[in-house]
C-alpha cells in the first residue's frame with residue numbers, strides 16, 4: 646500500500662520530547678602537526694598550548710525533537726549531519742553540551758557498526774539485536790522475519806567478513822527495523838542495497854512512522870525528504886541555519902523562495918487527483934453505457950476499470966472482501982437494469 650506524508654499521522658499536540666539537544670559542541674582535530682619551525686618554537690616555549698589545530702564539527706546546536714516527528718538533517722558535505730546523528734545515537738560523545746534521549750534507539754549510522762566480522766550473520770543478528778535492547782526470546786521470535794527481510798538466504802550462516810557491502814547493509818537494516826525502535830536514525834536511506842530493496846526499506850520506514858515512531862534521517866535526496874519528513878534542519882558548518890517545515894528546509898537547500906517545494910508538491914497532488922477524477926468520470930460514463938446496453942459482461946468490464954482506478958484500496962482488501970463487493974455491485978446493477986427495462990417497456 647502506498648503511504649504518503651498526507652497519510653502519516655500528525656505529531657500529537659502534547660507529544661513529549663524524545664530527544665533534547667542542548668548547546669552541543671563536537672571538536673575534531675584538523676591537523677596534528679605544524680611545520681618543523683612551529684614545532685621547534687612550541688618545544689622551546691615549554692610545550693605550551695596545543696600543537697594540533699581543532700575545529701568545531703558541531704558548533705552550539707540546540708533543538709528538541711518530539712515523539713512522532715520525522716526530522717531530516719540537511720546540509721552540504723561536511724556540515725556535521727552524520728556527527729549529529731552519531732551523538733544522538735550515543736556512539737560518539739560530545740565535547741560540550743548534552744544529548745538526552747528517551748526510548749529504544751536503533752538505526753543505520755555506520756556501515757557494519759555493531760557487526761563482528763568473524764561471526765556468522767546468524768550470530769551477529771543475535772548480538773546486534775541484543776545490543777539494541779532485545780531479549781533472546783524476542784530475537785528468536787523475529788529471527789526468521791529478519792532473515793527473510795534481508796534476503797540473505799543461506800548466507801546467514803556465513804561469516805559476515807565474506808558479505809558484500811550490500812549484504813552487510815541489508816542485514817543491518819533488517820535487524821535495526823525489527824527491534825521496534827521508538828527512535829529510528831538513518832544515515833542516507835538510499836545507501837541501502839539495490840533499488841527494489843530500497844523501496845522495501847522505505848515502505849518499512851513509512852510503516853514505522855505511521856505507528857507514531859520518531860525518525861531522524863540524513864539525506865541528500867531532497868525529494869525523498871519532502872515525501873516522508875515533516876521537519877527539516879539545515880546545518881551549515883556545524884550550526885543550525887534553518888529549522889522548520891521540511892519543504893521549506895528543502896527550499897533553503899535549493900536556494901529557492903520559501904514555499905516553492907510545497908506549492909509544487911500540492912500542484913502535483915492536485916494534478917494527480919484531477920487526472921484520477923477524469924479517468925473515473927470516463928469509467929463511470931462507460932459503466933452507464935454498459936448498463937443501458939443491458940450486457941452484464943460489459944458492466945463487469947466497466948467495473949473492473951473502476952476497480953483499477955482504486956487499485957490502492959483494492960490491494961488492501963482480502964479476496965473474499967473483493968468478491969463480496971463485486972457480487973453486491975453486480976446485484977445492484979442487475980436490479981438497476983431491470984428497472985431501466987421496466988421503464989422502457
Ligand SMILES: Nc1ncnc2c1ncn2[C@@H]1O[C@H](COP(=O)(O)OP(=O)(O)OP(=O)(O)O)[C@@H](O)[C@H]1O
Pocket residue numbers: 673674702720721722723724725726727728729
Ligand atoms: N572522526 C573524525 N575525525 C576528524 N574529523 C571528522 C571526524 N568525523 C567527522 N569529521 C569532520 O567533521 C566534519 C563534519 O563531518 P560529518 O560527517 O558530520 O558531515 P556530514 O554533514 O555528514 O557530511 P556528508 O554529507 O559528506 O556525509 C567534516 O569536516 C569531517 O571531515
